[in-house]
Amino acid sequence: MAHGRGLAGLVTDAPRTGSGALRLIGDGEQRWTWVHVDDLARLYELAVTHEAPIGRVIGSDGSPTTVRELAEAAAGGAGVGVAPERADATRERLGAAFADALLLDQAALGAKARSIGWAPEHTSILEEVEREASAA
DSSP: OTTSOTTHHHHHTOOBOTTSOEEOSTTSOOEEOOOOHHHHHHHHHHHHHSSSOOOOOOOOOSOOEEHHHHHHHHHHHHTOOEEOOOHHHHHHHHOHHHHHHHTSOBOOOOHHHHHTTOOOSOOOHHHHHHHHHHHO
């Protein structure tokens, strides 16, 4: 999450309910694949300097995490809970096409990236979010 919040900010800075709970994107059970921006930059460098074309590569910290887990990590530091949101309410809030992409279960491990010698240094979005939440 360093250098900005990226998609994590949609969860950690989500609107809150009247009781202060963070709104989830949908029910929050969908998994998202994460990669730190610095790790991704190293992967791009490896991919473009690789001796042979390698095609599509997915950068992943190897720990697909549910939106709910991410929100709970953020809310835990603030002492508030999380609240699921109906998919149609998420679509209304974020726009249908974007919401539909975020509602997908998008787990990937990044095996091809590792096969060219890449390994992420940052491997836990939850630890980063918890650290940020406790510092706030």
